[in-house]
Amino acid sequence: MLTSSKSLAIFGLVLTSTLYVGCSSKKVSKPSINTATTGQGTGDGTSTPVGAGEDESDPVVNPLDKVEALSSSFGLLNFRRLTGTFQALTGVTLANQTVMTAYNAQLSSLPRDPAPAQISAAKVSAATKLAAQYCDVMATTPTLLSAKFPGLSLTAAPADSMAFAKTLIDGFYGPEHALQGVRATDIASVAATVDALKALNGTGPAIFMASCAATLASAEFFLY
């Protein structure tokens, strides 16, 4: 076999990636892949019968996979938990046709795996756009808006950005503080965004939708 000590160094490294498939391999020169019944190298044509031993399932967890190594007890909400959370926060359900359409449009980009290392810009973007749809329905449905934010009016752009931001954050975050960012800082961030959106001639419902979408899609809710 044409090889070298350098070859064996890398061989040993990459070999570890295949050990988990369960093929015992005491000799370095043997492959640790599941070919025990393939008759490789013999040319004898013996092989597994039709349909036998087929595994069409997803890959088993590779113990050396980097995503797995970065896993923790913290995680991302998957697509189902995300919609459940948005529904609970806004009162809007998937029975709403526009929300359902948005959900279907974003579904392939929403997380399926809770591993935090699986987060990506595409997933954050999809969650933000889905949240925008929930928030838009909430903003334009007075009963839902008043149920969550009694007294909040969206007939015009918020006159007092800070007060609006406080109402929004207090309403969504709830009374709990222990696991959140600094409440005052978050309210100030929302208020600054509201000011910026007002400068873009945003209407009351549009500003609410945008601020609400950013809040719901933030790690405050996306990450558990």
Add this chain to the structure above:
Amino acid sequence: MKFKNRKEEILAQYVAKEQARIAESVDRQQADIRKAFEKPVLHADHPVPTTRRELVGAGLLSGLAYAVVPSIFTLAAQNAYGVECPKGGSGGTAARVPGYLHIELSGGYSPAKQFPPGKQEAGTAFVPLATAGYATIGYGPTQAPGTVALSMDFGLPYHPTSPLVLGMRDVMSTAALAKTVASAICSVSGDDTANNPLNPVQLVTKIAGNGGSLLQIAKDRDGATGGRTAPLNIAQDPGLAGAVVANEAALANLVNPGLLASRFANNPQAAVRVAELAHKLSASKLAQFQAKDLNQQVKDLIECGYIGAKDLLTEFTPDKLQVSTDTQLNTAYNAMTFAQAFTGDNAQAMIMSKLLVDGLSTAGTIEIAGYDYHGQGLTVQDQKDRAAGQVIGLALEVAHRKGQPLFVCVTTDGSVAFGAGGAVNDRLAAASDNGGRSMILMFGIGTTAKPQMNFHQIGKFNDGGAVDTSYLVTSNTAAIATLCAAYNYASFAGRLAQFESLLAANGATNPFKGNEKQYQAFAPKV
């Protein structure tokens, strides 16, 4: 341990057993708790949770204190992965690194039937196997290489009846075919399993270096590589920017800010503000996690997700990304109209190829199921092989039309052995799984001419029609064969130095260095 008497020994055994039982019980309880928290608990007689605390209680949000496992964080902290936010690439044409498209044909098709291998050593003239050997890879005596002349258009000999090559010819122009080369790595792999580490797309993306301006990895499905098969376990990086690009609608959706712009008179600045706010609120939240010792790299990954989302929502428009609005691509492909060509897996190949050659993505993965086709008869098998050829051909044709180089790597989990049943004109049908007859195929298309090649076949088969596993280190281990594919991409792309440095950074040594005559089919681009 020595015991004074039998009673003491029995007592010690009982205590040990009881401790083990308790430990097992605790483990089981913890597992149950984790499982329970995966599911929200929404009772019919309870109001819908609205406050954060109620959400936590219902399992729609999770509390943290119960489940912090220091050992896991310690484990993660010990791995210095050096995650960085992906930066936008050049996107222009200057010094663009060639794209890499990985195609997984799941189930184990027969690459050897398409490109019948010889038993010659690297760099020497083709030496056919014994006739009986070719019978195990699909050809009876009257069709066996040696009796039938193999075609040499791609450098790697192919059988004139190869459905895969016929599929390529269905859709590729003469000019594109003239710029295309093929190479094969003879290597065994496991049959019908996703455990073969056959996808090197993460390593390749890092070899290429300059990220696509939109993505780094365009994916067929969610996961590290976007495919079904396991990733090559070198230079893995979950921080690489990837997205599922199943079709044009998914691609358009990826960059369409939707309501975030339309509610502000289509002003994209509104989407920018929203993305920035989400990032700020997330950073604020993560700062609390940091205080609770959340792994810094996980924190970085999450922040990168929020930073990248802003670019996705604001820097691209769908019409610049789509094949159907690209006048160079929205035309016929030989006898196929655009509408006929642009469907299913073919469409996905064209979308990904465009992303790659336009500098929008660095790499892409397509997984095509249904290649566990043994026992289904020659007609079905030929149709599947031809369909795969069309996918490969369309990807290469798109690159040709855009005047860009492209590297296409085709892998499969295992392969097949052929039998006499169902043969037509001595072309045999695949009868059973046989991963000992597998190969990795590599195709390269140059900008104006064929890429330079040193030789075409890495490894060799034996007279029995199986991979000669005693010849090269790539012959017997899918992981090293996959690494060799990445090595050849690096050579094709002129990035061998990056290949070396990446391996070194991961504590590995280039196993092919000094053995280029056996492993370097694609000559280094200069």
